[in-house]
Amino acid sequence: MTPEFVYGVDFSGATDAERNVWIAGGRLTDDGLDIGTLGTAKSVLDGDVSGQAETHAGLVDWLREREPAAVGLDFSFGLPSTLLDAVDDPPADWGAFLDSFPPADCADPDGFEDWGKQRTREATGGERAFLKRETDGPVGASSPYGFIGSTITYYGVRDVLAPLVRGSDGGEAVATVAPMQEQSFEAPLTLLETYPAGVLGRLGLQRRNYKGASEAEREARRRNLDGLLAAADLTVDDADRETVVENTGGDALDAVVAAAAALRAVESGFAVERGRYDEREGYIYV
Template sequence: MTSGVVYGVDFSGASRAGENIWVTEAVAEHGALTVRDCGRADDFLADYYDSDPSTDRGPTLAALAAFVRAHPDAAFGFDFPFSVPGRVAAEAFGADSWRAVVAAVADCEDADAFAEACVEGVGGDADDTYLKRDTDREHGAFSPSHFFVQHQTYHGITGVLAAVADVARVVPFDALGDGGPVVAETYPAGVLDALGLHREGYKGTDDDHRTRRRQNLDGLAEAASVTVPDRLRETYLDDHEGDALDSLLAAVAVFRNRGDWGHDPESLAGRIYV
């Protein structure tokens, strides 16, 4: 993809996910990325809820999946783990393909059951707790079953990926030839690392936190040719949780990897794109 619309999604598996999920829309063209919109899920996705917009997790994730399905020519970056380590996939879930992993995770009753299966399915010893994928180690990410992110992993896979896998091209597992929206796993902290920006210290209410958010925005313009209109710049600066900025970083990851997704249909663990 050398040009086109990209979306970055800062994901949440919390019960009030609509309060924490942010979406950035941007257009990639002529080697640059121009941001067009950014908003919280319950506002950005308002037209895609089955009824009135809600901050509840179920309706919000359904709206998010509907949004992906409605944009077949776009590329999406989501910041939750798309899979589990290969050993966990094979031994805990008996999976021999990524889609079999998705089905097995969806069979878990909830996020706690998912995390428990990941540990107990490979023996449950101390050394087996919170196994990481190679791509997690490469980018300093948590294990997909770590208690910090188990809800993101479980609800991202079951609430979004399972709902779009029949139409989306989920990379690197799927080839792009059949069309459909491209869906990629991203990691905002890894994007900041790759661009030499502030991986830490930009989330918070202090002046120093806001300064680092501003420096990260300025750095994206210089290091990745990202243009943010003034009207949206304040949105990224004012969100002290950093979720709005993380959605932009997810879009930047898609922009940086467009046309170079790779294709690994035999992979069980997947890849983080930064």
């Protein structure tokens, strides 16, 4: 099933996720992707979305209705193989990892981070606390269970990926994940992992210091958006363009960048680059 829509989601595990999750995307046309939706979860999702759990559940419900679509999500979809092998029954593939997440006794992101650090130290003789996946290093991504990544990895995999791919709370499974699962075009939704900073880096744009209220940071967002539009088949209207430039957190821009990464993945048939893909760990599309 070829996607008719493409979206990018700038994810957040914050308590006020309704204001920090941003969604961008729209319908595919003969000219590329028309960004017809851009806003926070609170403004885009249906119902009275407020709070972390409510926002994540609302996002899942909203995505279930966006079909057929490809969606880029900016959190880690997996863990380094060293950690996967550190459990009593190591998962044989990515699907088995998803079934077993979160690890036992990891009741929250802090517990997840501690679990990862402890097993990393055991595996490296105390030399390391964090490891990256094969796909992380080449695009400059952080460890999935590090200080920056642990929260969004924990909630993203548990609250968004699992319900959509496996189904939960009475909801049907509606998604497959590229490239780890075969026949990505056959399900109503194709989900993929992306990393906005990595996309900006690939395009030679500014991957740091574009988030903030200073004039220099505002201009960095403008240049990044201009560079992205020049490099990808995207259209953004004047109102949304202004939203991206004026959003000091950079979340609006990141959502548009995530959508651009999803579009590029669709156009490539979800192809992967050699040398940075372990099928148990996941893959970042940039």
